[in-house]
Structure formats: C-alpha cells, structure tokens
Amino acid sequence: MTSGSPELVDDAPRPVRAESAAEAVSLARHAGPDRLPDRPVTPPADTQWWYPPAEFELALLGRIVRDGFAASDTVHYSDNYGHPAGRADFRREIEPHEHLVVLRSTGTLAAAVDGRPVPLGVLVGDDEFLITVRGGRTLELTVECPPGVPAAVGEPLAHHGADWTCRVAGESAWSPARGRPGTAGAPHLAPEPVVEVPLRDLGGGLWRADAPVLGTPVVGGDIPPRFRAGESRREALADTDTESRAVTVRHRDTGWTTSHPLAIAFLRVDTAAPDAVGVAAHVRPVARRGAFHCSDHRLNRVWSTSAYTLRLCMQGLVVDGIKRDRMPWAGDQALAVLANAYAFADAPIQRDGLVALGRARDGYVNGIADYSLWWVIAQRDYLEHFGDLEHAAREADHLQAFMEDLAEDVGRDGVFRPRQRAGSFVDAGPGSVFIDWGVTLEEGRDPVALQMLWYRALRSAEHVLAAVGHAGATGWARTADTAAATLHDRGWHARDGVWREYLDDDDDGAVGQRGYANLLAVLAGLVPADGARTVAAEIAAGTPGTPFMRSFALLARAELGDADGVVADIADRWGRMLDAGAQTFWEEFDDGDTPLAMYGRPFGKSLCHGWAAGPAALLPRVVLGVRPLSDGWREFGVSPRLGALDWASAVVPVPGGEIFVTADRDRVRVDVPAGHTLVRGDERTTGPATVEFSAPSTAAPRAAG
Numbered sequence: 082m083t084s085g086s087p088e089l090v091d092d093a094p095r096p097v098r099a100e101s102a103a104e105a106v107s108l109a110r111h112a113g114p115d116r117l118p119d120r121p122v123t124p125p126a127d128t129q130w131w132y133p134p135a136e137f138e139l140a141l142l143g144r145i146v147r148d149g150f151a152a153s154d155t156v157h158y159s160d161n162y163g164h165p166a167g168r169a170d171f172r173r174e175i176e177p178h179e180h181l182v183v184l185r186s187t188g189t190l191a192a193a194v195d196g197r198p199v200p201l202g203v204l205v206g207d208d209e210f211l212i213t214v215r216g217g218r219t220l221e222l223t224v225e226c227p228p229g230v231p232a233a234v235g236e237p238l239a240h241h242g243a244d245w246t247c248r249v250a251g252e253s254a255w256s257p258a259r260g261r262p263g264t265a266g267a268p269h270l271a272p273e274p275v276v277e278v279p280l281r282d283l284g285g286g287l288w289r290a291d292a293p294v295l296g297t298p299v300v301g302g303d304i305p306p307r308f309r310a311g312e313s314r315r316e317a318l319a320d321t322d323t324e325s326r327a328v329t330v331r332h333r334d335t336g337w338t339t340s341h342p343l344a345i346a347f348l349r350v351d352t353a354a355p356d357a358v359g360v361a362a363h364v365r366p367v368a369r370r371g372a373f374h375c376s377d378h379r380l381n382r383v384w385s386t387s388a389y390t391l392r393l394c395m396q397g398l399v400v401d402g403i404k405r406d407r408m409p410w411a412g413d414q415a416l417a418v419l420a421n422a423y424a425f426a427d428a429p430i431q432r433d434g435l436v437a438l439g440r441a442r443d444g445y446v447n448g449i450a451d452y453s454l455w456w457v458i459a460q461r462d463y464l465e466h467f468g469d470l471e472h473a474a475r476e477a478d479h480l481q482a483f484m485e486d487l488a489e490d491v492g493r494d495g496v497f498r499p500r501q502r503a504g505s506f507v508d509a510g511p512g513s514v515f516i517d518w519g520v521t522l523e524e525g526r527d528p529v530a531l532q533m534l535w536y537r538a539l540r541s542a543e544h545v546l547a548a549v550g551h552a553g554a555t556g557w558a559r560t561a562d563t564a565a566a567t568l569h570d571r572g573w574h575a576r577d578g579v580w581r582e583y584l585d586d587d588d589d590g591a592v593g594q595r596g597y598a599n600l601l602a603v604l605a606g607l608v609p610a611d612g613a614r615t616v617a618a619e620i621a622a623g624t625p626g627t628p629f630m631r632s633f634a635l636l637a638r639a640e641l642g643d644a645d646g647v648v649a650d651i652a653d654r655w656g657r658m659l660d661a662g663a664q665t666f667w668e669e670f671d672d673g674d675t676p677l678a679m680y681g682r683p684f685g686k687s688l689c690h691g692w693a694a695g696p697a698a699l700l701p702r703v704v705l706g707v708r709p710l711s712d713g714w715r716e717f718g719v720s721p722r723l724g725a726l727d728w729a730s731a732v733v734p735v736p737g738g739e740i741f742v743t744a745d746r747d748r749v750r751v752d753v754p755a756g757h758t759l760v761r762g763d764e765r766t767t768g769p770a771t772v773e774f775s776a777p778s779t780a781a782p783r784a785a786g
Contacts, residue, residue: 096381099374102732102741102752109372109732113385114292114664115392119367121274126262128185130235131171132269133247134475137261138437139165140231140269141397142409149400149407152341153324155682156406159448161504163440166249168225169232171258173245177216184210185235187267188226194218209265233267272342273363273396280358286350287317288358292664293346293689295393295403296362301336305329306352310343312404312688313677317347322683324405344404344689346664365395369739371424373700375729380648380700383655387697388424390665391417394691395427398434402668402687411438411452412515413691415459416632419698420691422466426734431463432472439476439483441504448506450499450513453487454534461541464548468713468736474549481553484542488560495564496527496584497535516597517630518669527584529572530594533601536564540605548712568607572598578615596623597630603637617641627669628654632695639703644722647703651696666693701731705742714740716758716765719751721776737768749774 096112099105132140142162150156167188175182175194184190184201190210192199195218202211214220224232234245245258261268278296280288298308308327311317316324325343332338338361345360373384394400398409399417414434421427438446438456445453460480464473490499499512509515510522516530539561546554571584580598599619602608608616620638625631631654635647654670661671668690669679679686701707706720714735721744723729728745738754753759753768766772 096374096376096378098376098728099372099730099743102372102739105372105374105730105732105741105743106370108374109381109385109388110370111385112374112378112381113389115385115389116291117276117278117294117362117364117392119370121276121364121366123274123366124264126264127238128235128263128265129238130185130233130261130263130268131245131247131258132231132233132261133166133169133249134256134259135163135436135440136165136169136231136233136249137259137269138433139163139440140229140267141433142437143229144269145397145400146408148341149405152326152343152407153405154326155324155680155685156408157507158406158408159444159504159506161441161444161448163437163442164229165226165231166251167228167230167232168223168250169247171222171224171234171245171247172255173220173243175214175216175218175220176243179214179216181240182212182214182220183237183240184212184222185265186210186222186224187230187233188224190234191223191225193221196221231267231269233269235263235265235267238262273365275361276364278360278362280345280348280360282358283347286352286354287314288348288350289314290345290347290360292389293344293393293403294360294362294364295342295344295396296360297332297338297342298345298348298350299332299336299338299359299361300350300352300355301357302352302355304352305337306350306355308339308343309349309351310345311347311349311684312344313684314347315677316684317349319684324682324684344402346688363396365392365427365430367392367425367427369426369734370732371426371697371701371734371739372730372732373423373697373704374731375700375704376727377652379652379656379659380726382659383651383696384700386659386664386666387420387655387694390689391420391424391691391694391697393665393689394694395421395425395430397430398437399430399691401692402690404687404689409434409438411446411449411456411459412629414438415455415462416629416692416695418459418462418466420694422698423701423731423733424694424697426467428463428467428469431459431467432469435459435463435472436476439479444502444504445499445513448504448513449509449515450497451515451531451534453483454497454531454538457484457487457538458534458541461544464545464712465709466714468715470549470712473545477546477549477551477553480542480545481551484538484553484557487538491535491560493563494567495560496532496567497564498527499531517625518627519625520594520597523583526586529568529580529582529584529598530601532564532568532572532584533580533598533605533607536561536568536607537601537605539564565607569609573609573612578612579619580616594623596620596634597625599623600625600630600634600637603640604633608641613641617643621646626672628666628690628693628695631670632692632699635695635699636702639699644703645724647699648724648726651699655693655696663688665689668693701733701742704729705731705744707731707733707740707742710760714757716760718760719749721749723776744776747776749776 246255247258328340505513668687710716730743737756741752
C-alpha cells in the first residue's frame with residue numbers, strides 16, 4: 082500500500098460497484114445512517130403567500146434565531162442580523178372573471194380598489210377576508226405588523242389571480258412580490274416536515290435513536306416527565322451542565338413533549354416507565370440525491386455520514402448544529418454550498434440563506450468581517466454550482482452596495498483593514514476578524530489570510546456581477562488587481578517560497594497560522610508557478626484544526642496535486658470520528674482526553690455540525706475530479722485520481738439531471754445529462770451522451786492485499 086493512502090477494510094465484504102446512477106445513490110445512502118424518508122408527508126399547500134423581496138428570508142432567520150436562543154443558554158450570536166420591515170403595500174390587477182377576492186395576511190389589513198377604501202368581510206375567524214370586486218380594476222392592500230413580523234398576504238391557491246407587486250415602508254418603487262406556497266399559517270413560521278421516529282429502550286429510563294435527529298420527544302401518560310436529551314449517553318445521563326433546555330409541555334392532551342426541538346441521540350425520561358417513547362423529528366425533504374461510493378468501506382461511510390450531517394443541519398436555513406448554536410453562519414454557509422451541491426442540490430435553502438444573512442442592520446455579517454467576505458465568495462460558489470442566474474440578477478444591486486460598504490475600509494493599496502463595527506461577534510479578534518477557532522491576531526497588523534479572502538471576494542463579486550451584465554464588475558476587477566499587486570509585493574516570502582502571516586512580516590511566523598494564508602492563497606488562485614511545492618508543504622504542516630477550515634485546506638492541497646494526501650487525511654480525521662462511534666460529524670476533531678468538551682463546558686462540543694460535512698464535496702471532487710468549469714455545470718470536467726482505490730463512482734445532481742461517473746484502473750465512464758458538456762482537453766461532448774475513455778496513467782499502484 083502506498084504511503085498516505087486510505088487503508089482498505091479487510092474484515093468486511095468488499096463494496097459492490099454501482100453500474101448506474103440510481104444504484105450508486107442507493108449504495109451510498111445505505112452506507113450511512115440516513116434512514117429518514119426523502120419526502121416526508123406534509124399537509125398539501127392550499128395558500129399562495131406573497132412577500133416583499135427578502136422579507137420571507139429575514140422573517141425565517143428571525144424565527145430560527147429566536148428558537149436557537151430558546152433552546153440553549155450558551156448561544157453566542159450577534160444581534161445585528163436583519164429584521165423584516167413589518168409594513169408593506171401590495172397591488173394587483175383584478176382579472177375580468179374575478180368577482181370575489183379571498184385574502185389572508187400576517188398583520189392588520191386595509192384594502193382599496195382604484196384608490197378608494199373598501200370594507201373587508203370576515204370569512205373565517207379573524208384571519209380570512211373577503212373583498213367584493215369587479216374585473217379590470219386595481220386592488221391595493223396595506224399590511225402592518227408588529228416588530229419582527231413580515232408583511233405578507235395570502236390567497237387560496239384555488240382562487241389565485243394575477244401576481245402581486247409590492248413596496249415596503251419607505252420605498253416608492255413597486256417590485257414583484259415573491260410567492261411562497263403554504264397553508265393557512267404563513268410559511269416563514271413553518272418548521273421542516275415531521276417524521277415520527279421510534280426510540281429504543283435501553284433500560285433505566287434511557288432511550289436511544291437509531292441515528293441522531295432534531296425533534297421533540299413524545300411520551301404518553303398523565304404525569305409530566307422530566308426530559309434530558311443528549312448527543313451522547315453521558316450528556317443524557319448528566320443532571321447538570323447539559324447544553325439543551327428541555328421544557329416539558331402537554332402534547333395533544335394525551336401525552337408530553339418539549340416546548341422546542343432537541344438534538345436527540347439519547348433521551349432520558351424521568352417518570353413512571355412509559356410504554357413507548359418517540360421523537361417528532363424535523364426532516365428536510367430531499368428531492369434529489371448525489372452519491373459517492375468506492376472500493377473502501379471507510380470512505381463510503383465518511384461520505385454518507387457527511388451527507389447526513391448536512392441534512393440534519395438543513396432546518397429552514399442551513400444552521401451550524403442541531404444542538405447548538407442552531408444558527409445560520411456565513412462561514413458554515415460557504416462550505417455548505419459545496420457540500421450541498423454534491424449531496425443534494427437543494428438550491429432554495431442556500432439561496433434563502435444568502436439573502437437572509439447578507440442584510441445585517443449594521444456591521445458585518447454575523448458580526449465578523451471575514452464572514453462578510455465568505456458571504457460574497459458563497460455568492461459566486463452558489464452561481465457556479467447551482468447556475469441560478471435569476472438570483473444573481475435580483476441580488477446584483479444589493480451585492481454592489483454590499484461591496485461598496487466593505488470598500489470603505491480599504492486603502493489605496495487595496496488592503497482591507499476592517500474597523501470594529503457595531504454588532505461585532507463577541508469572540509472575534511481585532512477589527513471583528515475571526516478566521517478560525519484558535520487563531521490569535523495581532524492588533525494593528527494586516528493578516529495575509531484576511532487579504533486573501535478579500536481578494537477572492539473581489540473576484541467573486543466581479544464574476545457574479547459580470548454574469549448578469551452589471552456595470553459594477555469592472556470596478557471590483559481593478560480593485561482586485563491592486564490588492565493582488567500589494568499581496569505579491571508585501572505578502573510573499575521569497576526566501577521560503579510561502580505567503581507570510583502578515584504583510585511586511587520578515588519573521589517566519591507561527592507555522593500553524595501561516596498555513597491559513599497559504600491555503601486561502603491557493604483557493605484565490607494566487608500561488609506563483611515556482612511556489613506550488615513549498616506552499617503545499619506549508620499547508621500540510623500547518624493544516625487548521627477545525628473541520629471547517631481543514632476542508633478548505635484539503636481542497637487547496639488537492640488543487641496543488643496532493644490527491645492521495647487529501648484522501649488519506651479524510652480517512653484518518655473523519656474516520657477516527659467513525660471509530661469513536663459517530664453517526665454525524667463533530668464541530669471539532671477529537672484530539673484530547675475530553676472528546677465531548679468545548680468552550681470550557683463538558684458537553685459544549687456539537688456532535689452534529691454542518692461545517693464538518695466537507696467530505697460530501699471533497700471525495701467526488703478529489704477522487705473523481707468532478708467539478709464545474711462554468712456556471713451551473715454547463716461545462717464540467719472529470720479527471721479521476723484513484724490512488725490506492727480499485728474503483729470509485731459518483732453521482733452529482735446538476736440542473737439538467739445527474740452526472741454519473743464510474744472509474745477503475747482501466748476505464749472511465751461518464752453519463753452526460755442534457756444541456757451539459759463534458760470537457761476533456763480539446764474534446765467536448767454535449768449530453769445526453771455516455772462517454773468512455775482510458776483511465777489516466779497517473780493512478781497509484783494497486784494496494785497490496
């Protein structure tokens with residue numbers, strides 16, 4: 082076996098190789114813990130709700146944040162996130178056949194036809210109203226809501242007329258309202274669909290789920306129980322220091338539950354022995370699935386567990402963890418764009434997260450300067466992997482204004498020097514800069530890692546704006562050129578052939594922190610041709626510790642050609658979590674004697690954390706080289722690097738269908754969906770088509786045994 086290659090599992094049957102995309106998806110799913118239905122049963126939508134632009138997303142963010150604080154006493158989250166406007170006007174033309182308009186609203190509703198006020202007839206309770214109209218006239222509504230509630234109107238789908246235009250308070254221009262299907266309750270209030278999950282009785286009042294879920298426990302009986310939930314047995318059995326707040330409330334008058342969902346792998350129920358205990362789990366529907374499956378059981382489990390970890394964290398928006406903080410963060414979002422693209426291709430949850438997070442009332446996204454940069458970078462990655470030009474066009478002016486605000490902290494040398502703004506995250510460093518847990522920055526200096534993120538954000542803004550023909554693209558291109566020149570002049574350590582820790586820093590710097598500058602330089606495309614080897618060594622020596630930044634470090638190493646080292650690192654780091662019994666991946670790797678502790682708290686570590694889902698993207702991208710070459714995968718490449726593996730297969734869901742790739746040491750087969758083009762050197766094949774070609778000769782020798 083070659084050094085640094087994943088070790089094959091000898092005491093288990095060899096994995097079965099898939100011959101089709103459907104078979105690969107089935108095999109990949111069953112290699113991991115996800116046994117939840119793809120499409121949970123949901124009440125049928127009967128109402129089309131209309132929101133002003135960004136109001137649904139901001140209201141959803143607000144609900145998730147409130148729920149996160151209600152579930153835990155230990156949450157740190159900046160309170161500068163955007164709020165819905167709360168007051169809006171709506172307008173549409175009454176169609177000739179219409180005589181009655183039935184409406185719901187999220188607040189106080191007033192109506193006018195052709196500018197004249199009209200009375201509202203109440204149909205059901207106080208939340209459904211009837212307006213008598215004649216076709217060919219203009220109906221105008223004003224909705225006014227309490228703070229934190231978005232102004233929205235709903236019409237029964239059976240009586241839905243023309244689309245609405247709208248304007249929020251303080252605006253004069255009308256714009257198209259955004260439709261969202263729902264029920265009588267406004268959809269921003271609706272959690273993910275519920276799946277009933279039974280728990281196994283372990284005795285002594287302790288119950289266990291087959292795999293972790295986020296949900297509310299359900300227990301029958303007349304006596305209210307005390308619940309203690311845990312992501313581990315020890316946490317569920319602890320009487321103190323638990324991370325989740327479990328408040329017992331009545332459940333449908335026949336049993337008991339908690340006031341808000343809990344992360345449940347284990348559940349302690351202190352009451353007379355119940356006959357059964359279950360969980361009403363909140364489960365994101367999965368319309369499509371990707372897959373990775375290969376000749377190594379360990380890597381198969383890593384990929385499938387990564388996908389399940391991400392799925393559990395898809396709760397309206399992508400949240401960081403199901404125990405805590407249960408909040409959306411832009412850094413986590415940037416990694417989730419990639420993992421989601423390869424595992425689920427769920428565009429709406431990424432799009433909604435970008436819209437919601439990019440509208441902080443003041444300061445930076447999440448109160449962190451570099452998370453504002455990650456937000457911009459995620460805009461490009463979203464366009465590249467999901468091809469959503471409509472979103473890019475809608476958000477172009479906002480992206481331009483967002484960049485202009487950041488540029489207020491940029492000098493003539495192109496260096497981004499963020500100020501300490503309002504709403505800063507409590508654990509950020511000077512200038513509200515975070516980078517990663519464990520990074521300590523010096524006051525008054527310019528970290529090269531931050532400048533690499535700034536340069537990449539500039540190129541990302543340029544790319545997205547150019548894609549929709551926005552004039553702002555050229556300005557950010559010029560600023561990026563200036564920033565790049567400064568970085569090469571003041572950030573490159575010519576003697577060592579690596580990027581410095583700080584601009585103008587002649588010291589060697591801390592290797593661990595210098596690694597951040599170098600990995601981010603690779604992802605930004607700023608590595609001199611003669612520096613690839615030394616930069617790769619610097620990244621390998623100083624690879625960051627959290628799964629979040631380690632995933633980006635591995636992506637950078639793969640870009641520099643170290644595919645075998647990347648796969649070995651995944652098999653080692655994520656594999657050790659599996660060896661410890663993990664069914665979802667953790668906020669931090671286990672490198673000490675207290676595997677459940679973090680932040681100085683015995684159960685502080687989140688054991689289901691979305692930023693640990695990086696292998697969902699890394700394995701198909703690194704092992705099979707499946708990657709987009711243009712926005713929306715219109716053009717894509719495949720370049721397998723199997724290393725010690727005998728074979729590998731992947732399914733990547735793309736706008737036109739599924740890319741299916743299977744490769745062994747001799748042949749590579751690619752199924753190209755309609756509307757997409759496989760590019761191999763000068764050869765181009767547009768789908769639908771199946772392409773076969775000889776495997777690259779760079780594969781490592783077959784592993785012994």
